[in-house]
Amino acid sequence: MYETIIIGTGAAGISAALTLKQLNKDFLWIGTKNLSYKINSAEKIRNYPGLSNVSGKEMKEMFIKQINDMDIEILDKQVTGVYDLSTHYAVLCGQDTYEAKTIILALGVESIKPVEGEIELLGQGVSYCATCDGFLYRGKDIIVVSSSKEFEHEAKYLASLANKVVYIPLYKDIDMDLANVEIIKGMPKKISKENKKMYLELKDSKLEADGIFMLKAAISPAVLVPGLEAAEGHIVVDRQMKTNLNGVFAAGDCTGRPYQYAKAVGEGNVAAHSVVNYLNNLK
Amino acid sequence: MYETIIIGTGAAGISAALTLKQLNKDFLWIGTKNLSYKINSAEKIRNYPGLSNVSGKEMKEMFIKQINDMDIEILDKQVTGVYDLSTHYAVLCGQDTYEAKTIILALGVESIKPVEGEIELLGQGVSYCATCDGFLYRGKDIIVVSSSKEFEHEAKYLASLANKVVYIPLYKDIDMDLANVEIIKGMPKKISKENKKMYLELKDSKLEADGIFMLKAAISPAVLVPGLEAAEGHIVVDRQMKTNLNGVFAAGDCTGRPYQYAKAVGEGNVAAHSVVNYLNNLK
Numbered sequence: 001m002y003e004t005i006i007i008g009t010g011a012a013g014i015s016a017a018l019t020l021k022q023l024n025k026d027f028l029w030i031g032t033k034n035l036s037y038k039i040n041s042a043e044k045i046r047n048y049p050g051l052s053n054v055s056g057k058e059m060k061e062m063f064i065k066q067i068n069d070m071d072i073e074i075l076d077k078q079v080t081g082v083y084d085l086s087t088h089y090a091v092l093c094g095q096d097t098y099e100a101k102t103i104i105l106a107l108g109v110e111s112i113k114p115v116e117g118e119i120e121l122l123g124q125g126v127s128y129c130a131t132c133d134g135f136l137y138r139g140k141d142i143i144v145v146s147s148s149k150e151f152e153h154e155a156k157y158l159a160s161l162a163n164k165v166v167y168i169p170l171y172k173d174i175d176m177d178l179a180n181v182e183i184i185k186g187m188p189k190k191i192s193k194e195n196k197k198m199y200l201e202l203k204d205s206k207l208e209a210d211g212i213f214m215l216k217a218a219i220s221p222a223v224l225v226p227g228l229e230a231a232e233g234h235i236v237v238d239r240q241m242k243t244n245l246n247g248v249f250a251a252g253d254c255t256g257r258p259y260q261y262a263k264a265v266g267e268g269n270v271a272a273h274s275v276v277n278y279l280n281n282l283k
Numbered sequence: 284m285y286e287t288i289i290i291g292t293g294a295a296g297i298s299a300a301l302t303l304k305q306l307n308k309d310f311l312w313i314g315t316k317n318l319s320y321k322i323n324s325a326e327k328i329r330n331y332p333g334l335s336n337v338s339g340k341e342m343k344e345m346f347i348k349q350i351n352d353m354d355i356e357i358l359d360k361q362v363t364g365v366y367d368l369s370t371h372y373a374v375l376c377g378q379d380t381y382e383a384k385t386i387i388l389a390l391g392v393e394s395i396k397p398v399e400g401e402i403e404l405l406g407q408g409v410s411y412c413a414t415c416d417g418f419l420y421r422g423k424d425i426i427v428v429s430s431s432k433e434f435e436h437e438a439k440y441l442a443s444l445a446n447k448v449v450y451i452p453l454y455k456d457i458d459m460d461l462a463n464v465e466i467i468k469g470m471p472k473k474i475s476k477e478n479k480k481m482y483l484e485l486k487d488s489k490l491e492a493d494g495i496f497m498l499k500a501a502i503s504p505a506v507l508v509p510g511l512e513a514a515e516g517h518i519v520v521d522r523q524m525k526t527n528l529n530g531v532f533a534a535g536d537c538t539g540r541p542y543q544y545a546k547a548v549g550e551g552n553v554a555a556h557s558v559v560n561y562l563n564n565l566k
Contacts (some may be wrong), residue, residue, distance in 0.1 A: 063334050273543075
């Protein structure tokens with residue numbers, strides 16, 4: 001069992017990982033090795049102390065160098081759930097389970113609100129994870145809603161399994177030219193289920209399929225961690241970054257505005273120190 | 284009258300100034316142009332995201348370059364008092380007075396009365412921060428002076444790295460039972476350095492080591508700002524860095540532990556955004 005599991009590889013997760021490594025803690029860090037896609041898209045960052053007028057790409061290079069210098073590993077998986085086992089926590093990544101005494105949630109922030117019916121039908125025809133649930137739709141018809149270009153490879157993986165895919169990109173510059181993929185533009189309004197069939201309503205149409213995948217960067221925290229207190233889409237924390245769940249801490253955009261690198265690294269650092277204090281008090 | 288006055292040129296003050304400049308705010312920034320003396324004395328910083336394994340001096344160079352790049356001025360004076368004039372605040376620097384609608388306190392943390400030689404040898408064998416400098420003393424002999432029970436876990440962390448620790452508690456109810464830790468009671472009188480060895484003089488003895496850690500609490504900035512609420516030497520703030528005084532915000536070490544650059548820049552950033560929100564609500 002790990003002392004802590006950090007979930008998320010944005011600025012807050014990076015800060016927490018660097019600090020826990022320096023403090024010789026035994027932790028697992030789960031998230032995309034490519035770090036947050038938001039870092040890539042930042043044109044110029046001028047107010048992050050220490051890096052004068054860098055691009056997001058330059059900042060990302062520095063982060064990756066530092067992670068390598070400190071000999072820190074990232075487990076490149078998508079977390080599908082965090083469960084309270086009363087003495088510790090279990091983190092699920094599809095079929096795999098990892099256990100830890102404490103959790104640091106550095107999930108980033110969901111830019112797109114859940115569609116009506118989405119949360120209610122999660123696990124009953126709606127999925128967030130291509131790797132985890134794709135095999136359930138072999139030879140079937142699915143709808144894939146994607147919030148970013150970075151999920152195109154997941155959509156292609158789904159297309160390799162499914163009979164037919166209706167792909168709904170919520171971004172520009174689409175690169176998805178496959179025989180069994182139809183691209184439809186539009187903003188999802190509502191998800192419903194009837195007679196084992198899933199329905200997605202757009203503005204002027206209603207699509208039918210066997211399953212619906214919602215591919216997005218950040219999953220609503222309360223969906224990921226049952227029992228977690230959230231308000232207006234953000235995890236509720238105190239000054240020590242404690243959540244309402246004992247041993248669960250949160251940091252970065254998922255705890256609220258301002259959505260800034262400086263704020264995120266500060267909170268990641270505080271969360272790491274709070275984990276250490278918490279573990280010391282367990283002894 | 285300024286929109287805000289930032290007091291202090293450590294990491295929190297720098298972060299607040301960069302953000303307010305980027306947001307085109309009209310502010311005055313008061314403090315030493317040499318930045319915080321603590322930055323100079325940090326030997327190696329490894330867990331500040333974006334700057335991999337820099338010395339305090341290198342970090343300071345980058346901060347100064349960035350301040351110049353952004354065309355920000357520092358008024359190099361010492362603040363002697365901050366007074367609430369009900370509609371706004373007056374900041375006194377000896378004979379000079381400056382007025383602003385809001386204040387950001389980025390005061391750092393003042394140690395209790397330093398021992399003779401302590402300030403002079405800071406960063407040259409004397410350290411205030413186990414997390415920051417502990418790894419420099421792997422396998423070496425150190426002296427740890429601790430003003431409070433709350434620092435015992437930091438001392439234990441140091442003991443996990445060092446060959447031998449002489450622990451000098453300045454409090455009762457000591458819980459420090461480790462094979463390589465010797466507890467000595469006494470009040471430190473003087474620190475000196477000779478031939479790369481550090482010496483700490485007590486009343487009747489003189490101890491030798493490779494490094495000396497001084498773990499101590501802080502004094503209250505309530506002396507500087509009458510009416511300011513403080514607890515255990517730290518300014519009381521909420522998640523938006525608001526103090527109990529309307530329009531007064533605080534950030535960095537003065538708001539509490541951990542005393543880390545990442546935490547300070549995060550809080551400076553949040554304080555700057557809170558000032559902007561506060562000014563918007565005045566209109």
